Amino acid sequence: MSHTTPTNHTLTGVELIHNPILNKGTAFTPAERDALGLRGLLPPRVFTLEEQMQRIMENFHKKQTMLEKYIFLVALQDRNETLFYRTVIEHLDEMMPIIYTPTVGQACQEFGHIYRRPRGLYISSADRGHIDQLLANWPYEDVRVIVVTDGERILGLGDLGANGMGIPVGKLALYTACAGIDPATTLPITLDVGTNNQSLLDDPLYIGLPQRRLRGEAYDAFVEEFVSAVQSRFPRALLQFEDFGNSNAFRLLHTYRDKVCTFNDDIQGTAAVTLAGVYAALRHTGGALADQTFLFLGAGEAGIGIGDLIVTALMEEGLTAEQARHKCWFVDSQGLVVQSRDKLAEHKLPYAHNYPFLPDLASAVEALRPTALIGVSGQGQTFTQPIVEQMAAFNERPIILALSNPTSQSECTAEQAYTWTNGRAIFASGSPFAPVTLNGQTYIPGQGNNAYIFPGVGLSVVASGSSRVTDEMFMAAAKALATALTPAEQAQGRIYPALERIREVSAVLAAAVSQVAYAQGLATTLPAPANLLTAMQAAMYQPVYGA
Numbered sequence: 001m002s003h004t005t006p007t008n009h010t011l012t013g014v015e016l017i018h019n020p021i022l023n024k025g026t027a028f029t030p031a032e033r034d035a036l037g038l039r040g041l042l043p044p045r046v047f048t049l050e051e052q053m054q055r056i057m058e059n060f061h062k063k064q065t066m067l068e069k070y071i072f073l074v075a076l077q078d079r080n081e082t083l084f085y086r087t088v089i090e091h092l093d094e095m096m097p098i099i100y101t102p103t104v105g106q107a108c109q110e111f112g113h114i115y116r117r118p119r120g121l122y123i124s125s126a127d128r129g130h131i132d133q134l135l136a137n138w139p140y141e142d143v144r145v146i147v148v149t150d151g152e153r154i155l156g157l158g159d160l161g162a163n164g165m166g167i168p169v170g171k172l173a174l175y176t177a178c179a180g181i182d183p184a185t186t187l188p189i190t191l192d193v194g195t196n197n198q199s200l201l202d203d204p205l206y207i208g209l210p211q212r213r214l215r216g217e218a219y220d221a222f223v224e225e226f227v228s229a230v231q232s233r234f235p236r237a238l239l240q241f242e243d244f245g246n247s248n249a250f251r252l253l254h255t256y257r258d259k260v261c262t263f264n265d266d267i268q269g270t271a272a273v274t275l276a277g278v279y280a281a282l283r284h285t286g287g288a289l290a291d292q293t294f295l296f297l298g299a300g301e302a303g304i305g306i307g308d309l310i311v312t313a314l315m316e317e318g319l320t321a322e323q324a325r326h327k328c329w330f331v332d333s334q335g336l337v338v339q340s341r342d343k344l345a346e347h348k349l350p351y352a353h354n355y356p357f358l359p360d361l362a363s364a365v366e367a368l369r370p371t372a373l374i375g376v377s378g379q380g381q382t383f384t385q386p387i388v389e390q391m392a393a394f395n396e397r398p399i400i401l402a403l404s405n406p407t408s409q410s411e412c413t414a415e416q417a418y419t420w421t422n423g424r425a426i427f428a429s430g431s432p433f434a435p436v437t438l439n440g441q442t443y444i445p446g447q448g449n450n451a452y453i454f455p456g457v458g459l460s461v462v463a464s465g466s467s468r469v470t471d472e473m474f475m476a477a478a479k480a481l482a483t484a485l486t487p488a489e490q491a492q493g494r495i496y497p498a499l500e501r502i503r504e505v506s507a508v509l510a511a512a513v514s515q516v517a518y519a520q521g522l523a524t525t526l527p528a529p530a531n532l533l534t535a536m537q538a539a540m541y542q543p544v545y546g547a
Contacts, residue, residue: 011036012036012037012038013036013037013038013041014041016036016037016038017038017041017042018079020077020078020079020080020081020084021081021082021183021184023079023080023081023082024080024082024545025042025052025079025080025083026042026043026045026046026047026052027046027047027048027049027052027545028042028046029046030046049083049086049544049545052080052083053083053086053090056076056083056087057087057091059072060072060073060087066097066098066102066103066106067103067106067107067110069098069103070098070099070103070106070107071107071114071116073088073095073098073099074116074119074169075116077119077173078116078117078119081183081543082544082545083543084543085173085176085177085183085541085543086543088173088177089177089503089543092177092178092499092500092502093499093500096174096177096432096449096451096499097431097432099170099173099174099177100170100171100173100174100451101155101406101407101430101431101449102405102406102407102408102431102432103406104155104166104167104170104406105154105155105156105157105405105406106406107166108154108155108157108160108165108166108167109157109160109163110163111160111162111163111164111165111166111207112200112203112205112206112207113205115205115207119165119169119188120165120168120169120187120189120190121134121135121137121138121187121188121190122162122165122189122190122192122208123189123190123192123226124191124192124208124209125191125192125193125194125214125218125222126209128221128222128225129225131225131226132229132232132233135229135230135234136233138187140184140185140187142184142185142236143186143187143233143234143236143237144181144182144185144234144236144237144238144461144462145172145175145181145185145186145187145237145238145240145458145461145462146186146187146188146189146230146234146237146238146239146240147167147168147171147172147175147186147187147188147189147240147242148168148188148189148190148191148226148239148240148241149164149165149167149168149189149190149191149241149243149244150164150190150191150192150193150243150244150245150248151163151164151165151167151190151191151192151195151208151243152164152213152243152244152245152248153243153244153245153246153249153266153300153301154167154243155167155243155378155405155406155409156377156378156379156380156404156405156406156409157378157406157409158197159195159196159197159200159213159245160195160197160200161192161194161195161197161200161206161208161209162190162192162195162206162207162208162209163200163206163207163208164190164243165188165190167242167243168188168189168190168242171188171240171242171265172186172188174451174454174455175454175455175458176541177455177503178451178452178455178456178502178506179455179456179458179459179503179506179507179510179540180459180503180506180539180540180542181455181458181459181462181541182541183541185462187234187237191222191223191226192208192209193209193213193214193219193222194208194209194211194212194213195208195209195211195212195213196212196213219248223252227239227256227260230260231260236465237261238261238262238263238461238462238469239256239260239261239262240262240263240264240265240454240458241253241262241263241264241265241266242264242266243266244264244301246300246301246345246347249264249266249267249301250301250304250346250347252264253267253268257468257469258468260468261461261466261467261468261469262469263457263469263474264301264305265450265453265454266301266302266305267302267304267305267308268305268309268469268471268474269450269453269454269457269474270301270302270305270376270403270450271302271305271306271308271309271310271474271478272309272453272474272475272477272478272481273448273449273450273452273453273478273496274306274309274374274401274403274448275306275309275310275313275475275478275482276452276453276477276479276481276482276495276496277401277428277446277448277482277495277496278292278310278372278399279478279479279482280482280485280490280494280495280496281372281397281399281426281495283490284397284426284490284493284495285371285397285399285426287371289310289314289317290314290317290318290319290327291371292327292370292371292372292399293327293329293368293369293370293371293372294307294310294327294328294329294370294372294374295329295330295331295361295364295365295368295370295372295373295374296328296329296331296374296375296376297331297361297373297374297375297376297377297382297383297411298330298331298332298375298376298377298378298379298404299330299331299332299337299345299347299348299351300376300378302376302403303330303374303376304330304347304348304351306376307328307330307351308471309471309474309475309478310324310327310328311324311325311327311328312471312475313475313478314327316475325350325351325353326353328351329351329353329364329368329370330348330351331358331360331361331364332348335357335358335359335360335364336355336357336358336359336363336364337351337352337353338352338353338354338355338356338357338358339352339353339354339355340356340357341357361382361383361387362384362386362387362390365387365390365391366390369394370391371398371399372398372399372400372401373387373388373391373398373400373401374401374403375401375402375403375404375410375411375412376403376404377404377411378404378409379404379409379411380404380408380409380410380411381411381412382411382412383400383402383411383412383417384412385416385420388400388412388416388417388420388421388425389420389421391421391425392420392421392422392424392425396424397424397425398421398424398425398426399425399426400412400417400421400425400427400428401428401429401448402417402427402428402429402430403428403429403430403448404430405430405431406431407431407433410429410430410431410433413429413433414427414429414433414434414436414443414445415433415436417445418436418443418445419436419438422438422439423438423439423441423443426493426495427443427445427446428445428446428447428448428495428496429445429446429447429448430447430448431447432447433445433447443493444492444493444494446494446495446496447496447499448496449496451502452481452496452497452502452505452506452509453474453477453478453481453509455502455506456477456480456505456506456507456508456509456510456513457469457473457474457477457509457510457513459506459507459510459536459539459540460473460509460510460511460513460514460517460536461513461517462539463510463514463525463535463536463539464514464518464522464523464524464525465523465524465525466514466517466522466523466524467522467524468522470516470520470522472516472520473513473516473517476512476513476515476516477509477512477513479512480508480509480511480512480513481496481497481505481509484501484505484508484509485497503540507533507536507537507540508533510532510536511532511533511535511536514532514535514536515532
């Protein structure tokens with residue numbers, strides 16, 4: 001797939017070198033240098049893409065800290081996107097923890113202090129009434145994927161305001177690296193509606209509006225203007241909401257999911273990757289989904305989203321909604337979510353069971369005897385040794401999913417989970433952990449990374465032209481991911497495929513999602529391809545220099 005080029009430009013000379021999408025740097029051929037006014041603007045020796053990548057990796061490995069590596073890669077992305085994506089794809093295991101979790105969390109915390117060049121669009125509450133004009137400033141007309149945040153709930157780090165721009169930038173890098181979305185068709189956006197983080201308000205280098213968060217009707221009107229402007233300016237774009245606070249995330253998804261092509265990755269993407277992990281884990285335990293009891297630590301976007309998708313999966317297997325919800329239990333900061341509690345948030349009510357109140361996770365584990373423990377709390381080290389050992393006491397193969405990001409917020413480490421269960425745990429985490437050797441056996445922990453889901457969903461939407469994103473699509477994505485494991489990966493105890501296979505897996509997943517899009521009459525790329533997998537593979541951007 002070739003790049004979409006900037007509007008109203010045939011670039012030459014310095015302008016061309018400074019355009020990250022079209023720039024080849026020292027790889028411009030002698031003929032290109034003559035034709036495009038580049039002679040003398042570059043060193044005379046011509047290098048191949050592979051040679052350029054060798055130079056990048058040499059310098060990458062000289063960087064001493066993860067943050068320095070992040071800054072180095074962002075600088076590369078700013079000057080040569082083809083080289084950036086080729087390098088990331090060729091070294092995905094090494095690069096993903098840098099360009100996304102866990103390093104992107106630290107990058108967002110320090111965003112105002114490491115800021116170099118703008119990327120994407122910043123739309124502030126001061127721009128109300130003029131949002132369409134701001135979108136018109138974007139130099140590319142064919143935008144297909146937008147990731148937008150208001151920075152209120154960045155990973156497990158909380159309100160980072162406009163510093164949260166690192167998240168949309170990082171997510172879109174994964175759309176391209178993991179599923180071949182052309183970077184020229186992507187747009188990261190931050191809605192700057194203020195921040196309630198006092199340390200940012202006091203920081204003279206904070207890049208956002210130094211004011212408290214916009215709330216209520218004014219906030220909703222601002223988002224409504226934004227969504228309408230996106231629909232008008234970029235009618236074929238998929239709009240992904242990312243890292244909004246609980247108070248807004250569920251409401252915005254409910255408001256727009258049936259009106260525009262949108263989804264919330266924290267709610268739906270996390271749900272799909274977790275359900276896929278559960279399906280894969282059941283191959284190891286031998287149990288059925290309907291026989292499981294799920295206990296969640298955390299009842300926010302991720303937890304409720306996972307619960308809702310598990311309920312949908314259980315209903316497919318013949319359970320009623322009430323029976324299915326009774327398989328899912330939640331512990332929040334106040335204790336077990338039950339009917340007797342006052343002032344429960346609306347999104348928790350379907351899971352407030354008629355059961356005696358229990359004050360904490362340990363008492364809930366003891367009473368409910370869950371088969372799977374799912375951490376989405378954003379609170380590190382909350383799966384303590386007694387809790388994990390108790391899970392192992394009444395489960396031969398306890399399922400322990402410590403999904404909070406970044407690494408510092410993980411509910412337990414891989415080493416802890418395997419050690420405390422004597423290697424019997426089926427473990428996955430949100431951030432990466434190294435393999436663990438215990439009693440002479442090596443365990444490879446899974447990473448329940450949403451990057452296994454959202455890029456493939458995005459590829460499907462772009463290729464099929466789907467006008468909506470539905471729950472059935474996420475169910476199809478989860479099932480496709482669960483069946484993508486090779487026999488060798490299963491033998492290693494994995495519940496997710498190896499990261500180096502993610503582009504292959506994304507194409508398979510996109511084909512499954514596209515099948516739903518065509519079946520539901522939502523696809524607009526007609527007629528439907530005879531072979532959806534081949535069509536998805538053909539639609540993927542490849543980071544190579546064009547003629």
